[in-house]
Amino acid sequence: MKKKLLSVLLVAAMTVCMAACTNQADVNTDDSAAEESTDDAAAADDAAAAGEETASDESAAGSGIRVAVVYSGNLGDKSYNDSCNEGAMKAQEDFGVEIKSLEGTTAEEWEANFLACCEEGYDLVICSSSNFEEYMKEHCANYPDVKFAVIDTTVEGDNIQSISFAQNQGSFLAGAAAAMFTEMTDIEGVNEDAIIGWVGGMDIPVLHDFYVGYEQGAKYINPDITVLQSFAGTWNDPLKGKELALAQFDQGADIVMNVASGTGPGILEAAKDAGKYAIGVDLNQDADQPGHVLTSMVKRVDTACYLTIQSVVEGTFQGGTTSYLTVADGGVSLTDFAVMKEALGDQFPTEIEDKVAELEEMIISGEIVVDNYEGFGANQ
Numbered sequence: 001m002k003k004k005l006l007s008v009l010l011v012a013a014m015t016v017c018m019a020a021c022t023n024q025a026d027v028n029t030d031d032s033a034a035e036e037s038t039d040d041a042a043a044a045d046d047a048a049a050a051g052e053e054t055a056s057d058e059s060a061a062g063s064g065i066r067v068a069v070v071y072s073g074n075l076g077d078k079s080y081n082d083s084c085n086e087g088a089m090k091a092q093e094d095f096g097v098e099i100k101s102l103e104g105t106t107a108e109e110w111e112a113n114f115l116a117c118c119e120e121g122y123d124l125v126i127c128s129s130s131n132f133e134e135y136m137k138e139h140c141a142n143y144p145d146v147k148f149a150v151i152d153t154t155v156e157g158d159n160i161q162s163i164s165f166a167q168n169q170g171s172f173l174a175g176a177a178a179a180m181f182t183e184m185t186d187i188e189g190v191n192e193d194a195i196i197g198w199v200g201g202m203d204i205p206v207l208h209d210f211y212v213g214y215e216q217g218a219k220y221i222n223p224d225i226t227v228l229q230s231f232a233g234t235w236n237d238p239l240k241g242k243e244l245a246l247a248q249f250d251q252g253a254d255i256v257m258n259v260a261s262g263t264g265p266g267i268l269e270a271a272k273d274a275g276k277y278a279i280g281v282d283l284n285q286d287a288d289q290p291g292h293v294l295t296s297m298v299k300r301v302d303t304a305c306y307l308t309i310q311s312v313v314e315g316t317f318q319g320g321t322t323s324y325l326t327v328a329d330g331g332v333s334l335t336d337f338a339v340m341k342e343a344l345g346d347q348f349p350t351e352i353e354d355k356v357a358e359l360e361e362m363i364i365s366g367e368i369v370v371d372n373y374e375g376f377g378a379n380q
Contacts, residue, residue, distance in 0.1 A: 065097045067124045067309055068117040072110050072131035073235040074103045077262035080282040080301060084128045084151065087305030095313045105236050111135050118143045124312045126305060127151070130206050136160065147317050149308045151301055152206050159319040161311075163304040164376070166324065167206065168213030169363055170297040170332030171257075172370045173356050174279050175217030177334065178255045179225050180352045181277065181294055187347055189275045190254045197228040197248035197256035201235045201263050209373040210259045216371055217359075228253055238266030245270035245278070255279065255294060268293060284335050291343030296335045300325065328364045 069088050071081050085101065092099045100122070102113035114135045117125045125146060127136060130153035140148050140157045147159055154162040178196040185192055198214055200207040215227045228251060230244040241263035245256045249270065255277040258267040268285060271278035271292040280286060280296030287293075304325070311317040325331025334356060341348045362368040 063096045065095070065124070065313060066100070066122045067091075067097050067126065067312070068100045068102060068120070068122040069126045069128060069305070070102045070110065070113045070117060070132065071104065072129045073105060073261050075101065077235070077264065078283060078285060078288060079258075079264050079280075080261045080299070081128065083283050083299070083301040084126075084305045087302035087307075088126070088309065090302070091306050091309035091313075095309065097309060097313065105234075107131075115139065118146060121146070123147060124149065124309065124317075126308060128301075128305075129153075130204060131202075147312055147319065151304050154322050157319065161308060161317060161319060162322045163308065164322065164324050165299050165301075165304075165331050166326040166370070167210045167297070167299060167332060168216075168370045168372050168376065169327045170299065170334065171210045171213030171259075172217035172220070172363065172368070173327075173334050173359055174257055174295065174297045175214035175219075175227075176221050176359055177217075177295055177352055177356055178214075178257065178279060179218040179221035180349070180355060181255055182225070182253075183222075184349050187344065187349075189277065191252065193226075193252040193254075194222055194224060195226045195228065195252040195254070197245065197251075197253035198230070199241060199244045199248070199256055199258060199260055199263075199267050200229075200231045201260035202233060203231040205373055205375055207231070207259055209376040212373045213370050214257055220359075220368075221355075226252075228256075232260055232263045234263055235261040237263050238269070241266030242270040242273075246274060249274045249276050257281070257297075258285070280335075286335050286337075286339040290339055294340050295337050298333050298335060300331050303331075327360055333360075 069084065073081050075081050075085055088099050091097060104110045104113050110131055114127065114132055118139060125148050127150040129151060132150060133153050133155055136148060136150060136155045140160055144159055149161045149163065151163050154164060182190060182194060182196050184190050196218060198211055211229060218225050218227055228248045230248065232240045232244060234240060241260050245267040248256050256267060256271065257279040258264040259281050260267060264281060268278050268289045272289040278293050280288065280293050282299045282301060284298060285293055285296045327333065337353050359368065363370060
């Protein structure tokens with residue numbers, strides 16, 4: 001059974017956040033308004049007290065719930081894993097759940113960590129990536145009292161909730177931005193060649209879905225553009241990422257997209273060292289190498305992790321369901337180019353920002369349909 005449960009929750013959560021961030025109107029300071037201000041202050045105190053009580057109730061609701069998050073890599077990657085961890089830590093703060101994080105860099109460690117969580121009786125086990133798919137298929141049915149969630153792929157099972165993203169849509173926007181940027185030869189480090197690059201971590205289907213969108217977006221802008229592709233074969237080797245990015249810069253690329261988790265910082269460093277440019281991934285990496293990261297393709301792994309934990313706390317967890325978070329849901333997007341705008345000043349090509357906004361609306365409306373790698377998409 002496939003449902004859009006998390007998509008609905010995501011939109012609702014964003015609506016609440018937007019409402020909470022709305023600026024209050026200026027308050028009049030004349031004598032007649034003073035009494036109203038006093039009344040408002042009292043009401044605000046009551047509301048604050050009620051809010052504290054609600055927060056306390058939520059924490060109490062999560063007390064005693066134990067959640068394990070298993071990672072196919074290490075925290076500190078400033079990318080995918082850290083995004084997932086941010087969601088878990090926010091849930092811990094908001095709901096009072098117990099969180100245990102298990103990191104691993106090899107297939108043997110991934111399976112061992114996963115099985116340990118199954119045996120230790122956690123209420124919820126979150127598998128942070130598609131690297132856990134085969135272990136879940138083999139073992140989840142043996143632990144019917146444990147709730148499982150997997151991010152970035154779909155695994156069927158009555159006690160499994162799957163959350164995937166339209167990374168192809170976000171990458172389409174990134175590819176379009178890269179194709180436009182490589183034409184800005186008045187910017188230092190941008191050459192005459194219509195060549196851009198892409199460096200991934202492990203050679204797995206979800207990364208091919210990234211690449212399909214990236215290439216399509218680039219060719220939407222320039223059908224004759226060349227897109228270089230490399231895989232590092234690892235999530236945890238920044239030196240390898242740097243080596244591959246530098247090789248693509250040597251082949252004529254002046255901007256390379258990073259899709260490599262803990263390998264990715266090396267890609268961004270290569271852009272700085274070569275006087276070139278990069279695109280970040282998963283988290284906002286624009287300020288990691290200021291002036292050398294055009295934008296980042298943000299993937300709301302944090303939201304997926306948080307909402308999954310929330311569903312267990314509130315008793316709304318539904319196994320056997322799949323969510324697919326798109327550009328329209330706010331599940332994927334590009335950052336706002338603010339760091340690059342500051343770095344380039346008047347040289348910043350505002351037409352890129354305008355075109356990206358236009359393309360985003362075209363994707364949402366269905367005027368542009370972004371291709372998927374085989375096996376990915378809303379019906380995966």
